[in-house]
Amino acid sequence: MKKVAFLGGGKVGQAMVKHLQETKLAEVVYIYDPFQKAEELLGVKILREIGEKDFEGLDLVVECATASVLKENAAKVLRHADFLPFSMTAFREDEVLESAKKAAEESGHTLYLPHGAILGLDGVFDGKRIINEVSIETIKNPKSLGRDDKEYTVVFDGTAREAAGLYPRNVNVHAALSLAGIGFDRTHSRIISDPSVNTNEHVIHVKGDGIDWTIHVTAFAAGAVSGKYVPYSACGSLDRILGGGNMQFV
Ligand SMILES: NC(=O)c1ccc[n+]([C@@H]2O[C@H](COP(=O)([O-])OP(=O)(O)OC[C@H]3O[C@@H](n4cnc5c(N)ncnc54)[C@H](O)[C@@H]3O)[C@@H](O)[C@H]2O)c1
Known part of the structure; x- marks a missing residue:
């Protein structure tokens, strides 16, 4: 079974964790989120600190925390695993995108860019x-x-x-x-x-x-950062990456 880890365990992250648990498309190995009070979230181990070694042996890392978490971890993740980031504003700094693409190219991993709250x-x-x-x-x-x-x-x-x-x-x-x-x-x-x-x-x-x-x-949206559609969109992106379902729009 493929191994997936999450950076951020808020609204969008939890929807994706539940989706993976229900579909059994992949094992969720940990959720990195220093602001979670409990030791586990949805039965998954919480990490409060993270380093590059924590990305070794994973198939996919999903970032759904903040732009600074994306910036700090994109290249480190892509040296070891595929990466699906949601806090896309971090890429306004060209260096963040270039270092991520370079790491992906050198390791053979893929940077997956989700459609998130929009379409097309x-x-x-x-x-x-x-x-x-x-x-x-x-x-x-x-x-x-x-x-x-x-x-x-x-x-x-x-x-x-x-x-x-x-x-x-x-x-x-x-x-x-x-x-x-x-x-x-x-x-x-x-x-x-x-x-x-x-x-x-x-x-x-x-x-x-x-x-x-x-x-x-x-x-x-009801005043939240993410609107009603994003959890569904995010789970669809995960399905396409992990090969879930037997029909895909490409
Ligand atoms: N690409 C898109 O279209 C799209 C759409 C919606 C949301 N987003 C982005 O996705 C991210 C998640 O959205 P959400 O609605 O789940 O937000 P949320 O506020 O519900 O959850 C964010 C989680 O990240 C955690 N977090 C904060 N700082 C952290 C850190 N330094 N390290 C690890 N975890 C940290 C928080 O504790 C929280 O659990 C946000 O950055 C949001 O802007 C992108």
């Missing part, structure tokens, strides 16, 4: 050679953004690289779209704080040579 990143990636314009607008309740706005407010308008630095917990989809498409400097980001919504909404426009796409995604 595989399609954007496939079309990147003919795409010349990408924009993404995210509309969230102020609570999700850690703000207290009383009315509709444009919080940010600029490059995805800047957005990822200013709102690392909230614009992982801007980072993912940048990685799939035309990069952090050419992807235009807007972030809106709207107290009248209880959803996370992302509106993506992609234009290129002979193509014009709009992707509009809305998911219930």
Whole structure:
């Protein structure tokens, strides 16, 4: 049976651990999360410290903690195992992506980039050679953004690289779209704080040579970082990586 470890045991991490336990697609060896009080979570051992040796012998490591956890561990993981990170804003620093890709290339492991809260990143990636314009607008309740706005407010308008630095917990989809498409400097980001919504909404426009796409995604969020769809999306990504199910959209 394949061996999987988790960095971060919050909402998204727990959904994936339960999914692996139910499907028996892989054994969950540990969850690294220094903020968990108990010795175990969902029957899995908690680690409060981690080093590169803890990645030896694993097939896959899933990061669902914070951008700094991704930054600290990406290359170390990829020297020993495949890596599925969710805190994608960490890749705004070119060095983080380059060192991860180099480690993957040298070891033969794979960096899997999940579609997370949005849809169609595989399609954007496939079309990147003919795409010349990408924009993404995210509309969230102020609570999700850690703000207290009383009315509709444009919080940010600029490059995805800047957005990822200013709102690392909230614009992982801007980072993912940048990685799939035309990069952090050419992807235009807007972030809106709207107290009248209880959803996370992302509106993506992609234009290129002979193509014009709009992707509009809305998911219930209730003030949380991750919306209702993400746990399902994350489990689907795990299935595709680990070979679960007998039908796959590619
Ligand atoms: N790519 C996407 O589309 C997408 C979508 C949703 C969430 N995310 C990201 O995925 C991550 C997890 O989301 P979530 O909803 O599960 O968040 P969460 O807050 O429910 O869980 C995060 C967990 O990480 C742990 N953690 C914090 N600092 C840590 C550290 N230094 N080392 C190890 N663990 C640490 C916390 O204790 C918590 O258990 C977040 O970074 C979030 O922004 C990405």
